[in-house]
Amino acid sequence: YELTQPPSVSVSPGQTASITCSGDKLGDKYTCWYLQKPGQSPVLVIYEDTKRPSGIPERFSGSISGNTATLTIRGTQAMDAADYYCQAWDSRNVVFGGGTKLTVL
């Protein structure tokens, strides 16, 4: 089972960034999203498709449409530059997407 993410996304500061994650029957599963900055551990930013853990800024949101999940970052800040990974499951096994490098410039 594979989750497909774009390798890279670029966004200007203050604009909206969208990162997609596609997989077979993804709409029937829950998608989580993580960000990871260089040299640091991943951080959960979205779970159950759309829910935000406490402490995660409101500018992070998640959505699902058909077989594509989307992480949206509104008013992107320089500190949001990171690698972003989606995560779902198949046959009760967790699967991660390949990751998307978000560049804020």
Added chain:
Amino acid sequence: QVQLVQSGAEVKKPGASVNVSCKASGYTFTTYGIGWVRQAPGQGLEYMGWISILNANTNYAQKLQSYALNFQGRVTMTTDTSTTTAYMELRSLRSDDTAVYYCARTANPLVTGFDYWGQGTLVTVSS
């Protein structure tokens, strides 16, 4: 506050085993599971498996289960509730097992994901 503190870096020879520990604090250990995820240098995240603390049920990634000698699984995940510590043993190490190994807390990885992560343990496999 929730904390997961992992053991230090390891250097192992091919064919050896490694045991990584993950000490949990700041929450009721038995009400969550612990998952293990690894990341090879410059690569993405790879799920290894998770263990339910409550009933010790485990779910191991299929990839790791198919690698081993004698068709036995190469990975074993355990916990010690008396010390709130989780352990991950990986056997028959190969050079492509070189990675940072993370433990992470989970209520249910299929639903809520992994909400707190350890700092990572670098395991280097080299002759």
